[in-house]
Amino acid sequence: MQAEEEKNETAAEPRLLHHGRWSGYRNLLWARMLELAREPEVIFWVFAFPLLLAIGLGIAFRQAPVGKTPVAISAAPGAAHLAQLLKQQPLIPFQVLPAGAALDQFRLGRYDLVLEPQPGGGVLYRFDPSRPESVLARRRVDDALQAAAGRRDVVTTRSRPYRQPGARYIDFLIPGLLGMNLMNSGMWGVGFALVEMRQRKLLKRLIATPMHRSHFLLALGSSRLLLMVVEIVLLLGVGIWIFGMRVEGSWWTILLLGAIGSASFGALGLLTACRAQKIESVSGLLNVVMMPMWVFSGVFFSYQRFPRAVWPLIRLLPLTAINDALRAVILQGAALDAQLGRLLVLAGWGVVSFALALHWFRWK
Amino acid sequence: MDAVSNPSAGPGVEKSAGARAAIRCRGLRKTYDGKLEAVRGLDLEVREGECFGLLGPNGAGKTTTIEMLEGLLEPSGGEMEVLGQNWAGQGRQLREQLGISLQETRLSEKLTVRETLRLFASFYAEARPPEEVLAEMELGDKADARVGKLSGGQRQRLAVATALAGNPRLLFLDEPTTGLDPQSRRQLWEVVRRFTRGGGTVLLTTHYMDEAERLCDRLAIVDRGKIIAQGAPAELIRNLGGDHVIEVMTDPPTPGLAEICRRLPGAQAVWPAAEGCQVQVSQLETSLPELLRQLQAQGAGLARLSTRSTSLEDVFVQLTGRQLRDE
Ligand SMILES: Nc1ncnc2c1ncn2[C@@H]1O[C@H](COP(=O)(O)OP(=O)(O)OP(=O)(O)O)[C@@H](O)[C@H]1O
Numbered sequence: 001m002q003a004e005e006e007k008n009e010t011a012a013e014p015r016l017l018h019h020g021r022w023s024g025y026r027n028l029l030w031a032r033m034l035e036l037a038r039e040p041e042v043i044f045w046v047f048a049f050p051l052l053l054a055i056g057l058g059i060a061f062r063q064a065p066v067g068k069t070p071v072a073i074s075a076a077p078g079a080a081h082l083a084q085l086l087k088q089q090p091l092i093p094f095q096v097l098p099a100g101a102a103l104d105q106f107r108l109g110r111y112d113l114v115l116e117p118q119p120g121g122g123v124l125y126r127f128d129p130s131r132p133e134s135v136l137a138r139r140r141v142d143d144a145l146q147a148a149a150g151r152r153d154v155v156t157t158r159s160r161p162y163r164q165p166g167a168r169y170i171d172f173l174i175p176g177l178l179g180m181n182l183m184n185s186g187m188w189g190v191g192f193a194l195v196e197m198r199q200r201k202l203l204k205r206l207i208a209t210p211m212h213r214s215h216f217l218l219a220l221g222s223s224r225l226l227l228m229v230v231e232i233v234l235l236l237g238v239g240i241w242i243f244g245m246r247v248e249g250s251w252w253t254i255l256l257l258g259a260i261g262s263a264s265f266g267a268l269g270l271l272t273a274c275r276a277q278k279i280e281s282v283s284g285l286l287n288v289v290m291m292p293m294w295v296f297s298g299v300f301f302s303y304q305r306f307p308r309a310v311w312p313l314i315r316l317l318p319l320t321a322i323n324d325a326l327r328a329v330i331l332q333g334a335a336l337d338a339q340l341g342r343l344l345v346l347a348g349w350g351v352v353s354f355a356l357a358l359h360w361f362r363w364k
Numbered sequence: 365m366d367a368v369s370n371p372s373a374g375p376g377v378e379k380s381a382g383a384r385a386a387i388r389c390r391g392l393r394k395t396y397d398g399k400l401e402a403v404r405g406l407d408l409e410v411r412e413g414e415c416f417g418l419l420g421p422n423g424a425g426k427t428t429t430i431e432m433l434e435g436l437l438e439p440s441g442g443e444m445e446v447l448g449q450n451w452a453g454q455g456r457q458l459r460e461q462l463g464i465s466l467q468e469t470r471l472s473e474k475l476t477v478r479e480t481l482r483l484f485a486s487f488y489a490e491a492r493p494p495e496e497v498l499a500e501m502e503l504g505d506k507a508d509a510r511v512g513k514l515s516g517g518q519r520q521r522l523a524v525a526t527a528l529a530g531n532p533r534l535l536f537l538d539e540p541t542t543g544l545d546p547q548s549r550r551q552l553w554e555v556v557r558r559f560t561r562g563g564g565t566v567l568l569t570t571h572y573m574d575e576a577e578r579l580c581d582r583l584a585i586v587d588r589g590k591i592i593a594q595g596a597p598a599e600l601i602r603n604l605g606g607d608h609v610i611e612v613m614t615d616p617p618t619p620g621l622a623e624i625c626r627r628l629p630g631a632q633a634v635w636p637a638a639e640g641c642q643v644q645v646s647q648l649e650t651s652l653p654e655l656l657r658q659l660q661a662q663g664a665g666l667a668r669l670s671t672r673s674t675s676l677e678d679v680f681v682q683l684t685g686r687q688l689r690d691e
């Protein structure tokens with residue numbers, strides 16, 4: 001019967017395509033992915049930038065075993081004797097320099113310590129108590145000099161190296177970068193994209209069709225989820241392959257955290273963009289919303305460096321919640337149910353933002 | 365009275381007998397920000413199967429009107445009915461039957477023409493194959509080009525193509541030919557004519573007189589948010605009283621030229637033009653010889669003499685005292 005109807009139609013009018021309820025959603029998602037893939041800036045900011053940051057910071061702050069501690073000896077009577085004693089220490093290379101030059105070079109970081117021979121055979125250490133290498137150099141030189149002068153150790157001690165991969169700076173950094181990336185791309189990917197479409201009157205054109213508005217938002221959100229998977233795999237992959245990082249927790253838990261995080265930040269982006277008419281104004285707004293989290297949420301350094309009194313507030317920020325949860329899962333292998341509090345914080349931000357955004361949202 | 369011809373109903377669409385109104389509005393008004401009265405009480409009736417034009421200068425309120433009818437803008441007052449429904453109810457269902465091209469939309473530049481059209485088609489339960497619409501809009505050879513790489517006219521045609529994608533019954537086109545070259549313009553007219561021949565209804569806005577005159581079955585001239593004249597183009601011109609316009613210029617300029625023109629037999633209206641005069645007359649064969657006789661008597665040499673049919677431009681000037689273009 002239907003075939004007959006079709007035939008009648010083709011006689012009068014060219015053939016028509018029939019679309020199901022979800023075809024709009026599928027096509028919106030596909031179009032969004034095509035647009036993203038064809039946007040070189042997106043590729044850079046979403047994928048290349050965090051990787052470069054991870055590699056750069058990872059190399060800059062790599063924690064190799066502490067090596068030599070170079071020191072300078074001020075030229076003065078007694079310097080030759082000190083040089084004689086240090087010659088036997090392979091880890092303490094030294095240089096005899098005029099007093100002024102020695103201090104200058106120390107200040108520039110070439111030497112970790114300056115030894116000033118004192119009349120009567122003593123030594124004055126010039127060191128910087130805020131520089132760990134300097135403190136270490138002072139201990140090493142002092143031990144060497146005292147031992148050479150005949151000091152005896154009274155307790156028998158032994159040492160054995162023990163290094164934990166999960167405790168390096170890069171291990172701390174990568175989950176933080178992951179969290180930051182989820183925030184950046186979630187908020188920009190939703191907020192900026194929406195305002196751009198509104199400014200172009202494209203949103204208005206879309207709602208002039210029978211498109212389901214929910215499908216539009218859903219497609220925007222799902223495109224974020226797909227990107228999120230790629231982001232996580234790339235960043236953790238670099239951590240594993242380049243820095244020998246170990247992922248202790250389950251990948252499914254990590255992906256689930258990523259999904260909840262993306263959704264929450266996407267909702268926050270939606271809220272930020274719900275009224276803005278110009279991309280300039282939404283850019284400013286997005287930065288204002290994200291700035292405190294870049295600083296406080298423990299991306300590059302632990303928020304425990306801030307006064308203890310503000311920790312509870314910092315923990316209420318969504319980026320703190322996702323960073324803490326990611327670190328617990330990736331570095332300590334925590335299970336999802338142990339992260340319930342943090343998930344609640346994240347989901348709370350997401351749900352409240354989404355509800356407000358829907359209430360205030362303007363398509364035109 | 366022009367008879368409404370509505371021979372073929374659209375495919376699969378049952379039309380009731382007689383001329384149903386595709387669009388009807390009463391007392392439609394829109395006030396922006398509580399003070400700017402963009403549309404001040406508009407009554408319109410667009411019949412099924414016709415091409416109806418809103419003609420008016422910049423800022424007349426054409427876009428505001430059409431967007432209210434499209435359900436994209438909330439009216440400040442008045443009633444309207446589109447395809448027998450009002451926007452308060454089942455908006456989505458109504459949208460399945462509408463094709464809309466906004467005055468200004470910048471479609472995603474990263475998508476190709478074909479992808480854009482496929483996207484728009486996918487929103488409709490029943491859509492036309494994108495290839496076919498592209499061919500109709502003569503964008504076939506640009507199908508795989510990115511939208512960002514199209515010329516202004518090509519983008520304009522793509523915008524109309526997206527309006528056709530959903531196989532609409534009613535087409536809203538807001539200045540569809542602005543920025544098109546003459547050939548593309550005529551080709552778009554052809555698209556519109558084919559659409560109405562197939563039983564579809566078109567509401568379009570334009571500020572081109574010739575377009576309104578040749579393309580529209582009926583039109584409304586809008587000025588400052590009000591309709592100042594409405595009807596078939598020929599009817600509007602006929603109502604003006606004169607069918608022809610004589611433009612005359614003498615060398616050297618004759619001081620009493622306007623007065624001579626005014627006293628011509630059958631003269632309806634006189635507009636002083638640049639160093640000459642335009643006079644609207646009902647019958648050329650009596651007015652023209654008389655004009656020449658008068659000028660000869662004055663001993664004035666002719667610098668220029670031309671005649672043309674009265675146009676909508678003349679109607680607009682007559683009604684508003686202003687040129688359509690200079691605003
Ligand atoms: N969003 C808006 N807010 C405030 N005023 C507006 C808005 N849109 C239009 N107007 C004003 O309403 C009046 C009518 O505008 P409209 O766009 O309807 O004119 P138009 O006939 O389409 O003109 P054009 O031929 O230039 O497209 C103008 O004076 C315009 O400045």
Ligand SMILES: [Mg+2]
Binds near residue numbers: 426427428538539
């Ligand atoms: Mg307009």
